[in-house]
Amino acid sequence: MSTNQGGASNSFFFVTEDKQFIVKTISKQEKDVMLKLLEYIPDQNYENSLICFPVGMFEVKIEEFVPIHLVVLPNLAKDVSGRCYKFDLKGSTYSRKVMKPKQKYDFKSTLKDLDLIQLLQKRPGMLNFQPRAAQKFL
Secondary structure, three states: EEEOOOOOHHHOHHHEEOOOOOEEOOHHHHHHHHHHHOOOOOOOOOOOOOOOOOOEEEEOOOOOOOOOEEEEEEEOOOOOOOOOOOEEOOOOOOOOOOOOOOOOOOOOOOOOHHHHHHHHHHHOOOOOOOOOHHHOOO
């Protein structure tokens, strides 16, 4: 399954058939930044983390085409059923809003940083993860 909800970056997202992984197209600049950031992450077991760490990066070269850069991420929501919010968080507020004022969330769109802030202002306990609850989520 693929979706083109990449926003300003025009990225494509693909979910593997078994829903275990998400494959996202990224620019060369994003790839370079991600590789640099990964140098600073200690080599530990992040099995119980809610942060999505890349499990692979690839460059696809096809003659006469611009190379395509891909990142493979674990799908943390693979077992989630029903209605849930989806976010693409970058830690920035510049151009990071999808929902319009008083708009109801359709549970299909991918929300951004300012949307999360707005939701947390309305429902402060929305992300109140307890250690056991977070482990159940995973």
